[in-house]
Amino acid sequence: MPNVREEVYTEHGKIQLGAFTTELGITIPDVQIAFERVGPKSAPVIVVCHALTGNQFTVGTEDHPGWWSGLIGEGKNIDTAKWQVITMNVLGGCNGTTGPLNLNPKGHPYRANFPFVSVRDIVKSQYLALNQMGIQQVHAIIGGSLGGMQVLEWGVLYPNFSKLLFPLATSPYLSDFGMAYNSIARYAITNDPNWKNGEYDKNPEFGLSIARMIGMISYRSPELFNSRFSREAREGFGEHHQEKSYQVDSYLTYQGEKFLNRFDANSYLYLLKVMDHHDLGRNRGDWKRAIALIEAKIIAISYKGDIIYPTEFLEEVVNEHKKYHSSSKHHEVSTVFGHDGFLVEFDKWGHLVEEGLDCEIN
Template identity: 55%
Template sequence: MDRETRYEDSHVSIGSFVLESGEELPHVELAYERVGPSDAPVILVCHALTGNQFTIGEDEPGWWKGLIGKGKYVDTSEFQIVTFNVLGGCNGSTGPCSINPTTGLAYQADFPFISVRDMVHSQKQALEQLGIHHLHAVIGGSLGGMQVLEWGILYPECMDHLVPLAVTPSLSAYGIAYNSISRFAITKDPEWKEGYYNLEKPPAAGLATARMIGMISYRTDDMFQKKFGRKVKGNPGESHTETTYDVESYLHYQGNKLVGRFDANSYLYLLKAMDMHDISRGRDSIAKAAKLIQPNVLAISFKGDLIYPPHELEKMFSLESMAHFYIVDTKFGHDGFLVEFDKWGPLIKQQLKETLKI
């Protein structure tokens, strides 16, 4: 018989918080979702760039609903799932939209720089406030995968398993290049106003363009061709400015959809944190950093991932005895960690059974 599964959507305060840069935020809150039996082993899920704390969701399905839930690959009747909106985010955690107690106004561009390590340290303090001192696993993809790797290095004794997906030990020049174009799009929008824009009139065109740029990099050319081909919505050649092809409509839809739910400053801060991601920073080398990881590792990459090429993650864990590495055959590229759960969900389910005592 399943134990009672609770759902919690709340905030936790960790007080003042000193960032890796040395700057101090006087009051930090992290918004979180907590699902599962209160006495079950805890799994921390770390979200990607435009994700949030709603991994599972209650009134609306969460972003990893195909992987996590009652009776799914990560079973919420067996595990307690906790997800935080990252520090610097815009879904309830302290970030650029939060009120600066010094000025009484939103931080906006005055918000200090944050790193992936800052995100992890803040989550560790938040977990302690929630009475959680040990994790069965830490799981996440993309920016979430960056957090997973840092969790394993910064707090190697705090979890039994690490599951990084669709990530590399450092962001490549190719990835930084895409982020740079996205930054250019946002900061050249007339409504940008040096980051102190009217929150009711944000740099919407720039943010939408940045999202469109990202969507191109997240999937393979095969997937775009298979899904859209040269399907048209209008009359080709009728106008050089009108949206004509289905692929254009898709990108415009995705861009405008993000504008409605995400803050441009948060987007930029998180992009810069991703740029800075390099587990060897201050640790001599990737190999030496990897040796600091103690828990069992299941590392998963996705074929055709342009931003996070599989061979980089494979190389990182190739010499680690407690690590398993898999490449998922998919046409979705980087977005593979958000779809086709039947291809890789069983791997995670099996990994989580190890060391499990329920």
């Protein structure tokens, strides 16, 4: 391990990959991967894979904390005085990595003409970016939801690249139930009058906000909604059916409106399709045969009440992997946050990550 007194540095930048060819054989010219890199320069590397609407700003800054700043930072469960943490915005995203907002070779935004990408494409592009950084092997790879899909794919595509894999709140393939939520979200966006077949100049606000509201319902548990809102009426409760009469209405409206300023509708649609298409066993026999290819130790964490990725998904993954790596583990975290448990309540599960990282130092 590096001396804890070594300087912790933060870097935000972009790696230029040049031309990148997808699984479907389509070449995207001039691909760039936006990243955040935090920690001592000589420290072992931990790669973080973000979820559907995440980005590379995992740690962030003092003024703008990142989405996992409660888990990662100096003195935290993933201690950036000990580890070097790298997060990359996914291919097809909208936070600096090449995606629908970028210009095509003709000088126009790709928008809805961006090539389809898969989880495997995302992982491959990040692998190439890390190689350009001079990184040939990492200590661990961690991520939740779509990020967890990437973690499992990392283990299959590059079996010797990481010692540890931490898939959180995920599965080896997206269930039909999960795809059903994505289908409704997609329908909301593409039926917005301002959608314009993806050639909009401004986000189709109505459809995108509804898509986000649908997502928020699926990410949380019924227990959380019921305990938080308790059928509380808003001030000015009215008789007109179109009025937002209850606090839960206001909450969902707020979440939908807030989302409009930070995410692109085309990126959202592309990444929903990435999740739908995800199947670890595709062209590999089945997912159990794919799991057999993973050489890294798996420490999987699921969250009680997750309706998109129930506990049994990751439990089955770990039980299968134990046939080849007996030290792999699965933990279920008790939480009312459901799927979003991997973004909160770090006091309940952060120690599982910290202990797992420290156990595999040598």
